[in-house]
Amino acid sequence: MMYNSTRDNSVRVTSSQAITQGISKDGGLFVPEEIPALTLEEISNMISLKYPERAEYIMSKYLTDFTGDEVKECANLAYNEERFRHPDIAPLHQLGDGVNLLELWHGPTCAFKDMALQILPHLMRVSASRTADGKEIVILVATSGDTGKAALEGFRDAAKTRILVFYPEDGVSYMQKLQMITQEGGNVAVCGIKGNFDDAQSGVKSIFTNSRIAKRLEANNMMFSSANSINWGRLLPQIVYYVSAYCDLVARGSIKLGDNINIVVPTGNFGNILAAYYAKKMGLPVSRLICASNKNKVLTDFIQTGVYNKNREFYTTTSPSMDILISSNLERLLYDLSGRDDNEIKRLMSDLATKGEYRVSAAIADSIQSLFHAGWCDDIQTADTIKDVFKKNGYLLDTHTAVAVKVYMSYREQTGDNTPVVIASTANPYKFSASVLQALGEDFESSDEFAKMDKLYDITSFEIPEPLLSIKGKAVRFANVCNPSDMEQAVYSLLHIEG
Numbered sequence: 001m002m003y004n005s006t007r008d009n010s011v012r013v014t015s016s017q018a019i020t021q022g023i024s025k026d027g028g029l030f031v032p033e034e035i036p037a038l039t040l041e042e043i044s045n046m047i048s049l050k051y052p053e054r055a056e057y058i059m060s061k062y063l064t065d066f067t068g069d070e071v072k073e074c075a076n077l078a079y080n081e082e083r084f085r086h087p088d089i090a091p092l093h094q095l096g097d098g099v100n101l102l103e104l105w106h107g108p109t110c111a112f113k114d115m116a117l118q119i120l121p122h123l124m125r126v127s128a129s130r131t132a133d134g135k136e137i138v139i140l141v142a143t144s145g146d147t148g149k150a151a152l153e154g155f156r157d158a159a160k161t162r163i164l165v166f167y168p169e170d171g172v173s174y175m176q177k178l179q180m181i182t183q184e185g186g187n188v189a190v191c192g193i194k195g196n197f198d199d200a201q202s203g204v205k206s207i208f209t210n211s212r213i214a215k216r217l218e219a220n221n222m223m224f225s226s227a228n229s230i231n232w233g234r235l236l237p238q239i240v241y242y243v244s245a246y247c248d249l250v251a252r253g254s255i256k257l258g259d260n261i262n263i264v265v266p267t268g269n270f271g272n273i274l275a276a277y278y279a280k281k282m283g284l285p286v287s288r289l290i291c292a293s294n295k296n297k298v299l300t301d302f303i304q305t306g307v308y309n310k311n312r313e314f315y316t317t318t319s320p321s322m323d324i325l326i327s328s329n330l331e332r333l334l335y336d337l338s339g340r341d342d343n344e345i346k347r348l349m350s351d352l353a354t355k356g357e358y359r360v361s362a363a364i365a366d367s368i369q370s371l372f373h374a375g376w377c378d379d380i381q382t383a384d385t386i387k388d389v390f391k392k393n394g395y396l397l398d399t400h401t402a403v404a405v406k407v408y409m410s411y412r413e414q415t416g417d418n419t420p421v422v423i424a425s426t427a428n429p430y431k432f433s434a435s436v437l438q439a440l441g442e443d444f445e446s447s448d449e450f451a452k453m454d455k456l457y458d459i460t461s462f463e464i465p466e467p468l469l470s471i472k473g474k475a476v477r478f479a480n481v482c483n484p485s486d487m488e489q490a491v492y493s494l495l496h497i498e499g
């Protein structure tokens, strides 16, 4: 299977090239030429498989230039009990009432980004061995909080690889920041940005596509790649857990093979929900994809109107990993729904770059509305949902998952749609202890993050994950902050090469 650029159909690369390069030179994103099919019989056969085997099965359909053994090795190295704190890797928690939470946060950094970033370094190693020509890979990351830490943890001390992470200085939770600035490893660096996630992401994207900078790296025998969800190697592993959740529902007797489910995803960069879309397109029986946003509801407005407009106020919310106004992966969906019309995508993305706004054709808008439902909620509703679910079910939601639960509850009320549902639970609540404590109505004044975690544990008895506990007392290694306009210079200095 080959991969095209969403902005140029004449670009055709292997999966190894797509993964090593991260983004196409024209600024487009790599997409598989066609989405492979997954039959009900295949799904049925996957039910008895363990998570790494399910991953191997799905991913082999896309990584056709990897050997079967290579895919298997990658899956086994990533999805095991040394890396994940749960034997099922991505377990389903039955909340009751046909609602299932797909817990994607049992990995080393306690957010769903680990599901892809534990395996991406292995995929990258195999890919680079074929395509990187001996160059050192420099992974540049822009993060809204969780990708940064997950990528650092995944790539730390990986051979012939360096990783640089940019995060919005004031746009991540205290725990997220602490996780990043204390990162260990000899090939890692972290830098705060005086700006928001969109500034960091735009900066990184423009460094990637700048040929002058690429030449400078080449002169040092280095090349850039990406660990953001613009990289196909980030999206592919995310398709797996939706199929896996479906298998588990059948195994448990909650649904029969072939029954439809709905999927709800708390959304920022549109990566996670796009993976659910690909799973549906492969043949997974899914009726509705429900896209949940916080107050930065650019996607809700887009899905409801067909107009994407990023010219609006940016809000800092209690679900910071969704504080995004430019959802990069939407480009892949539009490409698919336009019938792979690269010229149309180029036009839309150029409108976005120059006017901050685009309108899709009526045909695309219609298909989007038949596939997706979109909703949003604010911080108060998010907090109320955390409190209600804890009271009613004794289960502690993080702020992002709470947005999804709230949007789903409203959807079900409005539509009466009682289809069994899988809600992506994207982070452990202890990553956002201050907001979760506040949601539970606890006025706990302390500047000590670990005291807040302890307090939250006292109230809820919800287990504190070991990787968050063990940050206590770790030394801060990366205190530097720069302006978005100085990111290029920061890259050179972090790489110790001449600017």
Ligand SMILES: *Cc1c(COP(=O)(O)O)cnc(C)c1O
Residues within 6 Å of the ligand: 111, 112, 113, 145, 146, 147, 229, 266, 267, 268, 269, 270, 271, 272, 273, 321, 322, 400, 401, 426, 427
């Ligand atoms: C990244 C993230 C999201 C948003 O996922 P996208 O793939 O960017 O849409 C939601 N919740 C949490 C906890 C995250 O870390």
